[in-house]
Amino acid sequence: MNKAITDGLVLTPPKFELGLGVWSSENGTAGSATYLSAANAALVAADADFGSCLELVKTASTQKLRYMGQTPIQPGMYLRITARVKAMSGNLPSVRIAGYAMNGSNAHVTGLTEVGTSIALTTYGSVVTVQAIVGTGAKGGVDMPWGTAPIYGFFGLDLTGTNGGVVRIDDIEIEDITEAFLRDMMDWVDVRDYGAKGDGSTNDRAAFVAADAAAAGRGILVPAGTYYIATALTIRAPIRFVGSLTMPTAERLILMAQYDFPTYAAAFGDELLGLKKALQALFGYTDHISLDLKGRRVEVSEPIDVKALAPDISSFSNRRVIHNGALNVVDGDAWTPTVVTSQAGYNINAPYTLTGVSNIANIAVGSLVTGSGVGREVYVRAVDVASSTLTLSQPFFGGSGTRTLTFTRFKYVLDFSGIAKLDRFNIDDIEILCNGIASGIMLPVTGEMFHIRDCYINRPKHRGITSIGRGCQDLLVDRCQFLSNEGTVAAPDRVSIAMNVNANDTKIRESRFVRFRHTMVLAGTGHLIVGCHWFQGDDTALGPRLPGLIFCQPNVQSAVTGNYVDNSTIEWTNEYAPSPNFGTEYSFGGLTVTGNTFVCIRTAAWFTWFSVKPYGSGHFIQGLSVTGNVFRTVDCTIDRIEKVDTTYASLDNERMRNVVFEANAFNGITQMTVSPVMLQVDQASAQTVWTASAGAWLPFGGWARNVESLVAEGPITNTAGARVTSMPYVNVESGTSKSNVLVVWPEAAKGRVQVKVRVDNPN
Numbered sequence: 001m002n003k004a005i006t007d008g009l010v011l012t013p014p015k016f017e018l019g020l021g022v023w024s025s026e027n028g029t030a031g032s033a034t035y036l037s038a039a040n041a042a043l044v045a046a047d048a049d050f051g052s053c054l055e056l057v058k059t060a061s062t063q064k065l066r067y068m069g070q071t072p073i074q075p076g077m078y079l080r081i082t083a084r085v086k087a088m089s090g091n092l093p094s095v096r097i098a099g100y101a102m103n104g105s106n107a108h109v110t111g112l113t114e115v116g117t118s119i120a121l122t123t124y125g126s127v128v129t130v131q132a133i134v135g136t137g138a139k140g141g142v143d144m145p146w147g148t149a150p151i152y153g154f155f156g157l158d159l160t161g162t163n164g165g166v167v168r169i170d171d172i173e174i175e176d177i178t179e180a181f182l183r184d185m186m187d188w189v190d191v192r193d194y195g196a197k198g199d200g201s202t203n204d205r206a207a208f209v210a211a212d213a214a215a216a217g218r219g220i221l222v223p224a225g226t227y228y229i230a231t232a233l234t235i236r237a238p239i240r241f242v243g244s245l246t247m248p249t250a251e252r253l254i255l256m257a258q259y260d261f262p263t264y265a266a267a268f269g270d271e272l273l274g275l276k277k278a279l280q281a282l283f284g285y286t287d288h289i290s291l292d293l294k295g296r297r298v299e300v301s302e303p304i305d306v307k308a309l310a311p312d313i314s315s316f317s318n319r320r321v322i323h324n325g326a327l328n329v330v331d332g333d334a335w336t337p338t339v340v341t342s343q344a345g346y347n348i349n350a351p352y353t354l355t356g357v358s359n360i361a362n363i364a365v366g367s368l369v370t371g372s373g374v375g376r377e378v379y380v381r382a383v384d385v386a387s388s389t390l391t392l393s394q395p396f397f398g399g400s401g402t403r404t405l406t407f408t409r410f411k412y413v414l415d416f417s418g419i420a421k422l423d424r425f426n427i428d429d430i431e432i433l434c435n436g437i438a439s440g441i442m443l444p445v446t447g448e449m450f451h452i453r454d455c456y457i458n459r460p461k462h463r464g465i466t467s468i469g470r471g472c473q474d475l476l477v478d479r480c481q482f483l484s485n486e487g488t489v490a491a492p493d494r495v496s497i498a499m500n501v502n503a504n505d506t507k508i509r510e511s512r513f514v515r516f517r518h519t520m521v522l523a524g525t526g527h528l529i530v531g532c533h534w535f536q537g538d539d540t541a542l543g544p545r546l547p548g549l550i551f552c553q554p555n556v557q558s559a560v561t562g563n564y565v566d567n568s569t570i571e572w573t574n575e576y577a578p579s580p581n582f583g584t585e586y587s588f589g590g591l592t593v594t595g596n597t598f599v600c601i602r603t604a605a606w607f608t609w610f611s612v613k614p615y616g617s618g619h620f621i622q623g624l625s626v627t628g629n630v631f632r633t634v635d636c637t638i639d640r641i642e643k644v645d646t647t648y649a650s651l652d653n654e655r656m657r658n659v660v661f662e663a664n665a666f667n668g669i670t671q672m673t674v675s676p677v678m679l680q681v682d683q684a685s686a687q688t689v690w691t692a693s694a695g696a697w698l699p700f701g702g703w704a705r706n707v708e709s710l711v712a713e714g715p716i717t718n719t720a721g722a723r724v725t726s727m728p729y730v731n732v733e734s735g736t737s738k739s740n741v742l743v744v745w746p747e748a749a750k751g752r753v754q755v756k757v758r759v760d761n762p763n
Helices: 205-215 261-268 271-282
Strands: 041-047 051-057 062-067 078-089 094-102 128-135 152-160 166-169 173-176 188-190 199-203 219-222 226-228 233-235 239-241 244-246 253-255 290-300 320-329 338-346 353-355 368-370 378-384 389-392 401-409 412-415 425-433 439-442 446-448 451-453 456-458 463-466 470-473 476-478 481-483 497-501 507-509 512-514 518-522 528-530 533-535 547-551 555-561 564-566 569-573 589-594 597-601 610-613 622-627 630-634 642-644 657-662 665-667 677-693 706-712 729-734 740-758
Touching: 051 062, 062 094, 078 094, 078 152, 094 128, 128 152, 188 205, 205 219, 205 233, 239 261, 244 261, 253 261, 253 271, 261 271, 261 290, 271 290, 271 320, 290 425, 320 412, 412 425, 425 439, 533 547, 547 555, 706 729
Parallel strands: 188 219, 199 226, 219 239, 226 244, 233 253, 290 320, 320 425, 412 439, 425 451, 425 456, 439 463, 446 470, 451 476, 456 481, 463 497, 476 507, 481 512, 497 518, 507 528, 512 533, 518 547, 528 555, 533 564, 547 569, 555 589, 564 597, 569 610, 589 622, 597 630, 610 642, 622 657, 630 665
Antiparallel strands: 041 051, 051 166, 062 152, 078 128, 078 166, 078 173, 094 152, 338 353, 338 401, 353 389, 368 378, 368 401, 378 389, 677 740, 706 740, 729 740
C-alpha cells in the first residue's frame, strides 16, 4: 500500500530551486523564520553530485531545516525521510533527520521522539545519505514512533556540532514505505499502528478502540507483546491474538465478532483466565446468549466464582448458555474444603436463623451445616457478621437450644452462590471432570429455570449439584450422567451426594446416577422424576443399602415415573420441620410412584425400596399411589418392599387416607404389599364369625380400615346344608394388630367369600 499512489497524497517537499520561502530555520510552523534571503543560505545551480541544491553555513548549535508544508501522518502509514549531504569546507558537523509533530488543533505534540540517528560528516566532498522512518506504531525500524495523536508533521534535517562548517544538501525526499511493514495479506489492521505499546504497563485501550474503528470489515491483529487494558473494552471486528492482554479482574472484554472460548483463551494467554473473562462477558452484554467452548477441555486449578467475575451483578434474568466442552479439575490447595466448628443458638420460632454464632467471620456462605438435630443437606444461605447471625437453607428438626455445629464449605468447579438471583442459566453438553478433587455446581441463592442438560458430572468429591437456597426453583436436569468417585466404596461408607433441591417444581429426566451415598435429597413440592436410573449398590454380599431418592417434606405433590431404582430406597421424611410432631400442616401425601423398575442385588432380607420416616408423632399418609411397578431381587430374597422407619416415631394408622398399592409385580419378595387387597376366606365348618386376615398384605403395618367389597364364591350354606341368603356384615380393625376383618353372619355358615380390604379411608 502506498498512499501517494492510492490516495494521491503529496509527500515529497518541493525542490530547493523553487524557492526557499517554504523552508524554515525553526520548527516549520506558520510564521517561523525561513531561509529566503538568509545570509547563511544559498542556491547552487550545478553541483557535480546534486545538480541544483542548497548550500548552508552552520551558524547555530542546532541548525534546523524544516519544510513548512503539512506532511500527513495517518494510522498504519509509515514515511521515510531521506537527505543527501556533503561537507564542503570549515568545521565538520553531524547531520540527522528531524521532524515536528502537530495534532488536529495545530498544537505541538510533546513527549515524542522527533529526531533520527545522527551521522557525522568526516571528509569533504563525500556524499552521505541520512534517513529516518516516522509512523504511528512502535515497530522495529521505526525511528520516530508517534502514535495516533499527531496528524501531520514538519520534516527536514538538523546540523549539529561545531559551527562554521559549509554543507550542501540535495532535495529532501519523503516517501510512503508502509508496505515494508505489512504482510502479504492485508485484511487486518495492526493495533501497533494505532499506538499500542504492548509493554504490559502502558494503557493500550485507546489504540484497540482506534484499530476497531478503522477495521471497516477487516480483522484486527494483536502482535506479540503484553497489552494492558485498564477499563472495559468492546471489540466489534474479528480479532487475532499473537500477543495477550492483561486487565483488572472486574473489567470486561467483549469480543462481539468472535465470542468463543478459544479466542478468549488466546486473548489472555491462559485457558482458565480466558474462560473466566468469557463468562464475565456472557453476563455483560446481550448480543450473544451462549458461550461455546468449541469442544475444548479447560484445565481448572481453582473454583470459578461467577460473582467475583461480575461483582456489579446481583440479579440476572436473561437466558444464558455455556456449552460444548469440558472442565477438567487440576489438584491443588484451592480445592481443600474449609471446616469451621462453632456454637450457635436456634429457636423454632425463627426456624431459618442461627443466632449468637461464634467464629462467624470464618463461616462462608454455602457451607454445609451438620450436627445434632440437623437434617441432611442444610446449608448456610447468608452470613451477617455484624449481628452474628446466619440464614439457613432449611430449618432444624431438633428443637430450640444452643448446640455445637460444624460448617463445611466444599469447593465447586462452577460456583454461583455469590449471585443473589439468577434465572434461565443453561449448562449444555459440558463434562465437569471433578476427578475426586472438587464438587460440581453450586447454584445461586435464588432463581428460576436453571437448566443442566446432556452433561457429565464425573467423580465429584463431595457434591454434584448443590442448592443453598431457592436457586433451584423449576430446576431442569435432562439426560445427564452423574458418576461417583466412590464406586469401589461400600454404600454406608460413601459421603458424596449427587444433588439436592430446596424449592419447587424440579424436573429430573432421563438421567443416570452411579453409586453415590444419596442420589437426590429433595425438599419442596411439584417434582417430576421421570425416566432416570440411579443405583447405589456395592460389591459386598448382603450389604446394607441407603436411601437414593429422599423426599424431605411430607406433602410433596410429586411423581416418580418410569425410573430404574437400583439397590436403594425411596425415603420420605419431614426432617426439615422445626416442629416435627403433626400439627395443622399437611401430613405425608401427594406422591405417585408409577411404572418404575425396582431392583436389588445381594441385599439383606430386611432391605426395602420404600420407607416412610416421620421425625415426629401423629403423622399419617393422605395420598400415596404405588402402582404398575416391577419389584425384583437378584441373588437374594427380601421380606417386603416397604416399611415405616420408627427411629423417631411411627405413623397414625387410624388416619390413613387414599393409600393405593396395586397392579405391581413382585419377584423374589416374601410378602407382597397390596391395598386394596383381595382376600379369599374359606370356612369349612359353619361359624357365625369368619376372619379375614389382611395384616401381612397391607402397607406400613397398617390397619384393615375399610372393606370395598364382599362377594360369595359359590353357595353359602348352614349346618344343615341349606343355602344362607341373608347378607353378613363386617367388623374392621379387628384383632390386637387391628389388621383383621370379621365377617359376621346371622347364622352359622360355611363356604367361600372374596373380601377386598383397604388400609385406608379412600374418601
